[in-house]
Amino acid sequence: MTAKLLSRTDAFEAERLLAWYDRHARVLPWRLAPADLRRGQQPDPYRVWLSEVMLQQTTVEAVKKYFLAFTAKWPTVTAMAAASEDDILRAWAGLGYYSRARNLKKCADVVAKDLGGRFPQTEDGLRALPGVGAYTAAAIAAIAFNRPAVVIDGNIERVTTRVAAIDTPLPQAKSQIRAALTPVVSADRPGDFAQAMMDLGATICTPRRPACILCPLNETCRALFLGEPERFPVKKTKADKPTRQGAAFVAVRADGAILLRKRPDKGLLGGMAEVPGSTWSADVKPGADDAPFPSDWMPSGVITHIFTHFSLTLSVYRTRFNGAAPPGMWWSVPAAVSGEALPTVMKKAIEAACPGLLSP
């Protein structure tokens, strides 16, 4: 029923949307300039892939400088494949969801070494790559290879549930969204259609206070007709966030170096660097007794950090220590610390113990 409402006007809607996009497309580092597009230049699949992985659950603003740094450092997938996983993790530090960085390296290896440096052009071929799921495969197929893929991300879910007034809660509504969207996808400009939907969702059809007056789809939007576009999409309520506590230990050598170690390859902050610390517990509060070795550990502050599914309170301790790094650890001198693969929570802990150490 709702799908019919949308598909009945599909050509008209797609044309309106693309006309809007031709005027208002965002200028982004991973997009070709409009002049290049008019000359028929095709996007570089490597840059499309890299940008799409970085943009998974991550804001455009946060991605920009990482994308520029990565493409400057590794201009091609072959160059990236020649880098080590630690190189990639160090460059990714701060962007979050670090399994993306590990899969980025795995994917670069597959493309460079098994596929002759060329990305697959089909959704199925792309979907088989590490870190490339349904969304990313469709996005690369549409944007880089002009395939008529049905691209569905959070923006497009929001736009589509509003236009078609789909009030089934997410994620259950996914099949309805796909059914509503499939007949609307532009056969001529699938990549632009997908990017237009995302730009519309990011700039006009926003989660709160959408600017419907400016929307190219406002004449046929069911949610706007109903007078409450913000009610869509409907989402299931989620459980509240538990709290965990831990202790972190910053050992400082005479030259200002600090002791670091590498986290296990899987799980939270997998493969990233950290200062030694206790396990993070919901029940007990770790303290100086949980230090990696005996020393004169001094309380140096308490930091909090919010992860996706729990809140962490970390008691930070500091000591002066000279000697060889214990097994599995290394000394990181001041000039090197800011280049380590330190996640933000660890930068906070180090900043609490050694103010200014991480500043450039």
Add this chain to the structure above:
DNA sequence: AAGCCGTGGGC
């Protein structure tokens, strides 16, 4: 299939 997996910004 539902939980795990980061971070920064907006209101």
Add this chain to the structure above:
DNA sequence: TGCCCAAGGCT
């Protein structure tokens, strides 16, 4: 302040 949100994938 606390909550929601952002171009999701993996298991």
